[in-house]
Amino acid sequence: xxxxxxxxxxxxHAITAIYAHHVLHGTGTFETNPPTAADMTARRADVLSKDLxxxxxxxxNGEVLGFAYxxxxxxxxxYRYSAEDSIYLAESARGQGLGTQLLAALMQAAEEVxxxxxxxxxxxxxxxxxxxxHRAQGFSHVGVLKDCGWKFGQWRDxxxxxxxxxxxxxxAPE
Numbered sequence: 454x455x456x457x458x459x460x461x462x463x464x465x466h467a468i469t470a471i472y473a474h475h476v477l478h479g480t481g482t483f484e485t486n487p488p489t490a491a492d493m494t495a496r497r498a499d500v501l502s503k504d505l506x507x508x509x510x511x512x513x514n515g516e517v518l519g520f521a522y523x524x525x526x527x528x529x530x531x532y533r534y535s536a537e538d539s540i541y542l543a544e545s546a547r548g549q550g551l552g553t554q555l556l557a558a559l560m561q562a563a564e565e566v567x568x569x570x571x572x573x574x575x576x577x578x579x580x581x582x583x584x585x586x587h588r589a590q591g592f593s594h595v596g597v598l599k600d601c602g603w604k605f606g607q608w609r610d611x612x613x614x615x616x617x618x619x620x621x622x623x624x625a626p627e
Contacts, residue, residue: 460507508558524536
């Protein structure tokens with residue numbers, strides 16, 4: 454059985470390896486050089502320093518099968534209730550509904566810390582898995598930025614989707 458839980462420092466080796474695979478073989482991220490373990494440690498620390506969630510999906514033996522986190526959409530204070538989500542799965546864990554589970558848990562954790570809008574910035578229009586996971590969790594298609602990334606010898610689009618969390622914009626934040 455898979456467990457979704459807050460990430461721990463000892464998860465970073467697996468998180469770094471999962472993300473490196475996506476950098477080298479996928480178009481969901483437009484990074485072209487895998488970040489080091491130190492880079493990923495600093496990135497996780499940045500997310501946690503903002504009291505935002507950074508989750509992992511762990512398998513029966515405790516192995517990390519995927520991770521998800523959100524970070525502020527933009528650094529300016531007016532954006533402090535809007536966050537961008539990121540979800541990455543180990544290749545062996547794809548197609549089993551784990552992305553949907555991670556996103557559902559991330560949405561709940563983000564809402565609990567006051568996020569009112571979650572934004573998906575999905576690399577590559579052909580990334581049907583990510584688009585589908587977000588659509589299944591109630592995200593709406595907002596738009597496409599055509600040909601804004603160059604990876605693997607081709608121009609790549611960015612798909613924008615969003616989802617209102619909790620009371621959304623119906624009320625002023627506390």
